[in-house]
Amino acid sequence: MTGQIQERVREAGAARTPLRITGRSSWLTAGRPVDTTDTVSVGDLSGVSDYVPGDLTITVRAGTTLADLARLTGEQGQWFPINPYGSDLGSIGATVATGSSGPFSHGFGTIRDLVLGLEAVTGDAKVIRGGGRVVKNVAGFDLVRLMTGSWGTLGVITEVTLRLYALPAHRATIAMEAPTDPEPLAERLRAILNAPVIPYALELVNEEMSRRIGLPTRPMILVEVGGNSAAVSAQKDALGKLGAVVEGPSDCWETMRASEKGARTVFRVSGLPAGLAMRWDAAKRILDGPGDAMMHASIGRGTVRCILANNLSLDAVERLATVDPGSTLILETAPAPLWNKLSPTAIGDRVSQNLRQAFDPFGILNPGILGTIS
């Protein structure tokens, strides 16, 4: 089946026809615009190539949906704890290609930490493999990290091997109110990070996001914990000592992940974790106004994520990009002018350009999705 992708890429290369790479075409409207109507789809490449539950690894074809992956592994009491923002109808191939992760990256790392191996078709129609099917591997130069998050511009990912975890016996989502002012907020976040809890997810949500996920319309801190029953109850107790806690709705992470549906502008502001409260406050002020911006932040990573139903003014985005000196603004979904102004290319450096040239010599794979190369 990889052979069909290979053939499609070979023909496109010969004709110099650019290709838009798609998986399930269900959720990845993000990224800079790709200017082509021709596509190559891995949507039909789905299912398991290899799964030995006792190894806690699985090899699946790229078009396998996250929902199918969750079902297959769930049947064996296991899971792939990435849960990227968007929907479970999306494919694992797209998740890897776009380097997408979700709230559980606090406890399990991002997608690049959990991909063990992959197969891809390069722009000159070569089928290549990196990594392997074992959990630890340093053989050869790392094509897995290279391809993960490269948005298809170095190759069409056709198969991936993933590290799995056992589903915990017990889980709980614990919510507590977050102080509104930056200083008490910073104090509270520090206390949680130093408390005897080892969360799977640790997020700060604003009023609007909190309301969406079924909690009071106030800024809240959400903590997902899991493990054996002793570990879960000890963590609940530890959090209870920091403030009043309530149990969050069981589907709150799903609701949060799906919240960007229909959004016009989605972006992240990332910086040092200790600066999160200030960054959060600044972002809140800039976004304050008409509309109902949803915001959430990864407390451990220091990243604030903003989801807006409307188009944001360039002026507001520019102010966001400079809320603190070390911070970086990363667009996820935005109208074309914003991309051009804020981030014309993500691969402008010499090494990235050489890589693009080496792996896609005809420039046919998702051209423009990481910006233009001068």
Next chain:
Amino acid sequence: MATERLANDLAGIVGERFVLLRPSELLVYNSDGLPGYRRKPRLAVFPGSRDETIEVVRLLAQAGAPFVPRGAGTGLSGGALADDVVLLGLHRLKRVISIDAENRRATVEPGVVNLALNRIAGPLGLLYAPDPSSEAACTIGGNVAENAGGPHCLKYGVTLNHILAITAVLPTGEIVTLGSDTGEREGYDLLGAFIGSEGCFGVALDVTVKLTRKPPSVRTMLADFTSVDDAARVTSAIIASGIVPAALEFMDSATIQVVESSIYAAGYPADAAAVLLIELDGLAAGVEADVAVVRGLCIEGGAREVKVAGNEAERLRLWQGRKKAFGAMGRLAPHLVVQDAVIPRTRLAEVLATIARIAATHRVHVCNVFHAGDGNLHPNIPYNADDPDESERVHLAMQEIMRACVDAGGSITGEHGVGLDKLNYIELIFSPDSLDAMCRLRSAFDPDRRSNPGKVVPIHSCQEWKGTPAASRETAGASA
């Protein structure tokens, strides 16, 4: 450029003391931690600062001179050997640039020793998680180059998972920042590609590492078995149970004997066929429950006894035997080969049985001491390299062991790297097109392929390089 002139120019940057030319002075750099390989550097240069390092790399670029970066030389793949080229030693760059406890990160120069970083992080309640057994000597720069592992990588991940940013000087002389020490970064994961590139992509000038909060509770147990097979099966059972131990190490009777007769004696039961050293960490309440489950799995699986360390001193003693096992093997023979193939964790028992058969066939003495929880084997064979017959048998046994691991669905190296040692094995697991893609990746960082030449990927695998002088040299020397 003539060697003397190059040495003079380098001395102009770093001072005469830090350029070595005489064979007697270079002797110590002829091998790394795998003494079976010897290569003579043309000269060695040891810059003392970031600026000197940049100047040295730029001078080498101008001269078109190939070079091999080297940290502490503790590597186990022959990766840091310079075969008649310049050896660039980085151990003098040992400044800890900053420690940021609140943001749980530190920025260090590449020559900082792994354990030295942990001595600073420890009192802050933090640790740098990757803990290769050579932690007391190996450097962070070397750890980055090899994507080093260690016992605790089972739970905490390898070097790749603990590096936030690197500033590097590429072999071209360009300075690049890979990753970000403050947050996320868009674009290709050049940081991920650089880590584990075995010195072929450039030289790290500073490395920002993630520090991890020390677990509130740690329990270390020793389970002893009268059968290797039982110990292997229990390992698979613990992994399949879903509990992720902080470490799960395996030692067979040959290893136990040599450790117990050395100064590193750890009190392992001398008559055991194998022991498992298992560490569980996390929140006190949860850990105790997991200890009970693991103990149950061990006993059910045939363990004679499961001993839990009662205090920190007992815990450290149990670990000392494991961490110093390689050193203890020096008692058996002057040389040691070790491989570090990785196999799926459900295949441990059968592969260990195969290794025992191979050892018997070739009359070699295999000591197994390895990261069982990851499926990362370390079959060690102590031998005398000056005995050609024994060397040949060791070589054949190692080849067969490698094949058995690959046939089980494994990889040829889990943490030591390919270097020189596994150059001939890499074609067992990667197709010509995949190897060529690796060459393309390397060329993006080092277009002239001057950094650590001849390592990791055989030159004949690189399609665009065919017919270049370096490739013909390799072909000519292939039978050597």
